[in-house]
Amino acid sequence: MDDEEARTRLLDAAEELFYRHGIQAVGMDRIRTASGVPLKRLYRLFPAKESLVTAYLERRDRHWLTSLRTAALTPAEPRARVLAVFDWLADWFTEPDFRGCAFLNAYGELGAAAPEVVRVHKAELHALLADLSPDADPTLADRLLILTEGATTVATLAPGPEPAHRAREIAELLLAK
Structure with a gap:
């Protein structure tokens, strides 16, 4: 998986989870699990939850x-x-x-x-x-x-x-x- 695919998967997971459950209720580990993107790559692409x-x-x-x-x-x-x-x-x-x-x-x-x-x-x-x-x-x-x-x-x-x-x-x- 290249960075563009990882970014898309992370944003898809974030959109589904943040919109359904709220931003504060969803942690980065949950985004990682839903997206299938390794945590290290997640933080390389998005260094903080705010980003x-x-x-x-x-x-x-x-x-x-x-x-x-x-x-x-x-x-x-x-x-x-x-x-x-x-x-x-x-x-x-x-x-x-x-x-x-x-x-x-x-x-x-x-x-x-x-x-x-x-x-x-x-x-x-x-x-x-x-x-x-x-x-x-x-x-x-x-x-x-x-x-x-x-x-x-x-x-x-x-x-x-x-x-x-x-x-x-x-x-x-x-x-x-």
């Missing part, structure tokens, strides 16, 4: 935002693009392994010690919502971010598409103004 947590969140940020961006940019009409965000959320909320927002979960566990990627992710999400907003309305983007985050939080407690559907209804009202 693995950051890499996991950075990779999740790229995948999550790419998927959302693709779904939101598929419709041609700006209003439909905004509403596509909530349709995408509804699909995400019904995934069997859905455990809420990995970035808010990380911040909830680590507080101010959370990696900077947590704040960067939220800024990127806000920027995407601003880009989708008709006339690039920053106030609308702020409101859409609150709807997105609120729906995600509610779905964390009661998984299913309903929080996204309710948030979509509110977004429709905001877009009608």
Whole structure:
């Protein structure tokens, strides 16, 4: 196994374990066992748990935002693009392994010690919502971010598409103004 394969296996294991059980509840030995990567190589690639947590969140940020961006940019009409965000959320909320927002979960566990990627992710999400907003309305983007985050939080407690559907209804009202 080369370093790239080892890195991928470690990040796959970290993502599954950190997202399912929490960052603080999962030790490096558990990551090593789940990945099949020797401990020595794990620490060579990720010298501290913090570096693995950051890499996991950075990779999740790229995948999550790419998927959302693709779904939101598929419709041609700006209003439909905004509403596509909530349709995408509804699909995400019904995934069997859905455990809420990995970035808010990380911040909830680590507080101010959370990696900077947590704040960067939220800024990127806000920027995407601003880009989708008709006339690039920053106030609308702020409101859409609150709807997105609120729906995600509610779905964390009661998984299913309903929080996204309710948030979509509110977004429709905001877009009608």
